[in-house]
Amino acid sequence: MKTLKEKILNNGESINGGLLKVDNFLNHQIDASLMMEIAKEFVRRYSGKQIDKIITVEASGIAPATMVGYLLDLPVLFAKKSKPGTMGSNMLTAEVFSFTKNSSYTMYINGSYLNSGEKYLFIDDFLANGKAAEGILGLVTQAGAEIVGMGFIIEKGFQNGGKELRDKGIHVESLAIIESLDNGKIVFRE
Numbered sequence: 001m002k003t004l005k006e007k008i009l010n011n012g013e014s015i016n017g018g019l020l021k022v023d024n025f026l027n028h029q030i031d032a033s034l035m036m037e038i039a040k041e042f043v044r045r046y047s048g049k050q051i052d053k054i055i056t057v058e059a060s061g062i063a064p065a066t067m068v069g070y071l072l073d074l075p076v077l078f079a080k081k082s083k084p085g086t087m088g089s090n091m092l093t094a095e096v097f098s099f100t101k102n103s104s105y106t107m108y109i110n111g112s113y114l115n116s117g118e119k120y121l122f123i124d125d126f127l128a129n130g131k132a133a134e135g136i137l138g139l140v141t142q143a144g145a146e147i148v149g150m151g152f153i154i155e156k157g158f159q160n161g162g163k164e165l166r167d168k169g170i171h172v173e174s175l176a177i178i179e180s181l182d183n184g185k186i187v188f189r190e
């Protein structure tokens, strides 16, 4: 996606440890017009699939997922990363280990929003090691529902999440794939 790649080159910053900082338009401040273009591209790439609901994880997945939900007129469900006092007992959980943060967290979803037999499109900002995506896959599977695709704005192609998800047979679409961030230079996979 050309506009996204230009935005990454003009505003992204490669920082220590193979991290891409895109706070300017994605992780802190949000470029809503770009986010709508991104959502339209996801809708195009998953056209023809039956989708009942969009699913994501708080926080940065919510903006793109919401715009996809708006375009498809579908509800958007997000996993929470802290236990809500209001959730009650019908709660599905998954443990997720973040390599980037070197720590684990629990994802929570109220089981009454995740229904057996439904088809879910997962949307998130980054695909690195794929652990958040695996957590969502676990929750959706626990509920007897199905993932029909996983769309990411930015995939870090030098980490193994993309390969692991595609090897499971999941329809993964990433709008920009980073080949390397070595020496402070952002290089895309063609």
Ligand code: G4P
Residues within 6 Å of the ligand: 018, 019, 020, 021, 022, 027, 057, 058, 059, 060, 061, 097, 098, 099, 100, 101, 125, 126, 127, 128, 129, 130, 131, 132, 133, 156, 161
């Ligand atoms: P994984 O889910 O693919 O395994 O990724 P990992 O646990 O390693 O990453 C943890 C968090 O760091 C995730 O955000 C992920 O989106 C983000 N992340 C990973 N690599 C990069 C990167 O190069 N740049 C940026 N900006 N983020 C990266 P999170 O903790 O869920 O945070 P948020 O959704 O609240 O932003």
